[in-house]
Amino acid sequence: MQLIFEKSVPGKRGYRNPSPDIDVHIQVPEKYQRKQECGLPEVSELDVVRHFTLLSQQNFSVDTQFYPLGSCTMKYNPKFNEHIAQMPAFAGLHPLLPQLKQGEKLAQGALEVLYEMEQLLCEITGMDNFTMQPLAGAHGELTGVMMMAAYHKARGNKKKYIIIPDSAHGTNPATAAIAGYGIISVASDKNGVMNLEELKKKLNDEVAGLMITCPDTHGIFHSQIDEIARLVHSVDGIMYYDGANLNAVLGRFRPGDVGFDVMHINLHKTFSTPHGGGGPGAGPVGVNKKLVPYLPVSRVIKKEDGSYALNYDYPESIGYIASFYGNFAIILRAYAYTLLLGKEGLKETTDHAVLSANYIRERLKDRFELAFDRFCMHEAVFSAARQAKRGVHALDIAKFLIDEGIHPPTIYFPLTVKESIMIEPTESESKQTLDHFIDVMLKIDDLSKTQPEIVAGRPQSTPVSRPDEVKAARDVSTNYFLTQKDIRTSGYQDIRNELVS
């Protein structure tokens, strides 16, 4: 498909600006003006509508396909959420209004949404307080780890390391490193959960805390999670709950009850806000009493008269981590969803997500090797090792599924499982959809035995076939206005030498 820039015709306009209703016309002084022509396309409104409609049709999405992408929780995103988010009295509200004198009165409705969602999340997770500010899951992690650091600093603790299981998402070690900590990795045991004996060996007084996803990325819940908390607390470490998989335990388990001190939630996973092709998300962070003093500012409070206000006066706070109060329009969607579902509905989503994952696990386990042969929670992790021996790798399976109109599961993650295929069906998919998916997977296994070459070389039905990723990284082209030859990439040392020369 042509790029929007390639459809540009000089003189075309896609939007009419308001007519000037004033007779003032000034010029910015010459030295402050742009001289280079801006290359935005010149196209009509219909050109734009058609271009982006056709582009959108080149995507798989939850609205159009089964999307069992493990670890990402691609559940249905109710249209009701979108309807609420577009209410003008929320969408048009300026974030600086509550920072004016008496300005909180101007945003009482929005502040109430934030406050009430905090209360709901506290009750759902068993934490004592929440900040809604983090703008994504990884941003929540960083906020949580900074609070962990503030806690240790306040107590005069000399801490250097964070323990992270080898099955963790890449964001955990990346976050810990950016916050200034070293990483101690702990392997999984034969049951797919963090090895308790190895943890005991590696735990020491310099450990600041432990970050764990529970259930983990193998889809398995660590039944000794309370023992882990006890051990980590014995060295005054902080227990961090990565809430990426919170959708597996709603109404069944609350991190706060077993000693987790801090956690984040991905609202775009468990609370059904759309993933947007890679954001925006939201990553609220909950804490227990130990860490409340370090929460970022501002905090939303409810006053005695029942009105809401922003409070900035927390001397031990880690400070500002976002410009305002979080991705408000995402939080609003999640709030609407939580009210719709309520207590029974939330628990039901968990129950059905786990039921569906186990159904797939059971029906595929004789043909695809299970990473861990036991009940799973919301996702089932297989290995395509058997198929790979026949020449059909996890990647081939993924691409074949695309031709069948199914978005592939997550592949090659978790890194702990060879040829891994991580399937998360979610509660919103029906048995009929699961049966179809299972049939296709069984067909792939059959083909891997009889005609492996048919599976390789897919997909064939999509607008483009397998891309040359090596070329993309070698002949870097990320900007229509530069030719590929223009972009050469250098190592840091070359750049530093050049900068000082």
Next chain:
Amino acid sequence: MASFIANTPADVEAMLKTIGVSSIDELFADIKRSHAPKSFNIPSGKSEFEVTEHLSRLAAKNAAGLIPFIGGGYYDHFIPAAVTALISRGEFATAYTPYQPECSQGTLQALYEYQSAICTLTGMEVANASLYDGGTALYEAAMMAARLTGRHKIIMDGGVSPIYRKILKTYTSNLHYEFTETPVVHGQSDRPQIRKLLDNDTAAVILQNPNFFGAIDDHADIVIKAHEQGALVIESVYPLSLGILKTPGEMGADIATGEGQSLGLPLNFGGPYLGIIATRKKFIRAMPGRIVGQTVDKNGKRCFVNTLQAREQHIRREKAASNICTNVSLCAVQSLIYMSLLGKEGLKELAQLNLDKAEFARQEIEKIPGVAVKRSSPTFNEFTVVLPKDASQVVEAMITKGFAAGFPLGRYYPGMENYMIVAVTEKRTKEEILAYAKALREVIH
């Protein structure tokens, strides 16, 4: 069912039978009984109608009817209908990060086009597929400069948004960076002070244009001085102003960042917004976040993929350039749709309209006895007003007259209690501006 579950009781029965258990509870055996929730006191579910009623009541408690003359980096621009219609398409909104390029070309091509649009807008060579917002983009740029130079000192102009400056300080509080802030002189950057501070430990000078006071500057001279010391320059911009203002690229800046809200995104009480970052081509590997690149498929057909992923956390883990996982893809595509509708002429015209309307408002405000408007440097669509009394009280009084009159500076700049910044976009009509000036006159006298 209210929880969007598709299975009938018969389906559930059949699935349990296949699994070989008699109840869903059995699947949760790993969660000990003693770990059951101590409480789960959530209200019962409600219908769409009931939740709409509830949220409409809350919405009515927001003063959404005030006529906004408030900006501070976030502006009330008009959003064409086609933007909202197109970005609401489920194929964009309900897709995930494009890890499977063959069935994600829609998102990938749109992000490639977005990156290109940002490059031509800012005059830079490469952009990423977006970061969370303008504030966190500036933090990522500072970290990027530190990585590139291997240095630890950062000089920050006092005209950079005070909110952004606070964010930067939070993130770096545990790390070994040294921040120095230079004051603003006559609305512009303090050149002698910046020159004095620049040395061979300086990683970056951070500047903003127009700055928080609304003043326009040309930082090309600072860039030259910084480069003489091997330091980089980061320029935070208001993208819509680049329809007419000198670009970071033309000033020679090394990294451009910006808050993309002005490009077709609602104010949304603070988010989601759009973090823009763009740089020189040679720095591309140090840039954080997703980058989409062009390549060919096995039949030689042009296509797009996530590229240079070796910088990212899902590959590099603790050695990644940043911990961020996703970006704000949908907001980036939204801004691209907006920029495509406006086109180069439309954007230029819109920027000019903002400039003219602001000038008209400035002239009307200047007519009020006792009120002065800062004119020591040119401005775009926001400017600093000096009042004869406390600006926060004036703004409070203006609310009762139906206006969000501006943002008082005293909150972030002690000693500037009588100052406020006033923003005027294309949406403010002549009548509104005249009514504003009349109301301000009444409040002051």
